[in-house]
Amino acid sequence: MKSNVHTITEIAVMTAVLCLLGPISIPTGLVPVSLTPFAVFLTAYILGMKRGSLSVLIYVLLGMAGIPVFSGYQGGVAKVFGPTGGYIIGFILMALISGAFIDRFNKKLIMQVIGMVIGLLVCYAFGTIWLMYQAHMPLAGALAAGVFPFIGLDAVKMILAILIGRPVRGALFRAGLLAEPAGAKTGDARS
Numbered sequence: 427m428k429s430n431v432h433t434i435t436e437i438a439v440m441t442a443v444l445c446l447l448g449p450i451s452i453p454t455g456l457v458p459v460s461l462t463p464f465a466v467f468l469t470a471y472i473l474g475m476k477r478g479s480l481s482v483l484i485y486v487l488l489g490m491a492g493i494p495v496f497s498g499y500q501g502g503v504a505k506v507f508g509p510t511g512g513y514i515i516g517f518i519l520m521a522l523i524s525g526a527f528i529d530r531f532n533k534k535l536i537m538q539v540i541g542m543v544i545g546l547l548v549c550y551a552f553g554t555i556w557l558m559y560q561a562h563m564p565l566a567g568a569l570a571a572g573v574f575p576f577i578g579l580d581a582v583k584m585i586l587a588i589l590i591g592r593p594v595r596g597a598l599f600r601a602g603l604l605a606e607p608a609g610a611k612t613g614d615a616r617s
Contacts, residue, residue: 436604464587468590469482478525516553
């Protein structure tokens with residue numbers, strides 16, 4: 427029972443972090459600069475694949491229910507089906523992929539970064555395809571509007587998530603609040 431309470435609390439806390447940081451954005455055209463990728467990376471880094479992905483899924487569902495947790499303090503199904511909705515759905519996959527690498531390679535930072543980059547690329551792909559469809563844009567236009575301007579900023583968000591998430595994850599392991607992920611390589615994240 428104690429483990430279930432901890433799990434629920436961890437998921438709830440990181441969902442709250444997503445809901446607090448996700449709406450913060452700077453309008454830059456069709457696709458805003460948002461803190462959501464940072465919050466997703468942080469959630470995946472701290473909680474790993476299963477719990478982190480569940481937190482992101484709950485965040486998306488809260489937004490779809492109309493709670494203003496998406497960029498620009500927006501919410502509702504229309505936001506998910508709007509031009510930037512592919513990125514919102516892509517965040518779930520980003521958490522799954524990033525978290526899987528973080529769990530599998532606890533002490534191999536380079537492999538964790540590779541997983542986070544792959545997760546981000548999948549999110550970009552979903553967002554770009556949906557942006558092309560919704561905004562009737564060619565691939566080059568969708569990449570120019572929704573990917574290229576954000577690569578550097580998203581790299582910084584990834585680095586910040588690692589710098590913050592790594593010690594938090596290690597502290598949670600040491601406190602016995604996170605269990606060793608199934609299939610983890612090279613020990614735990616107590617570094």
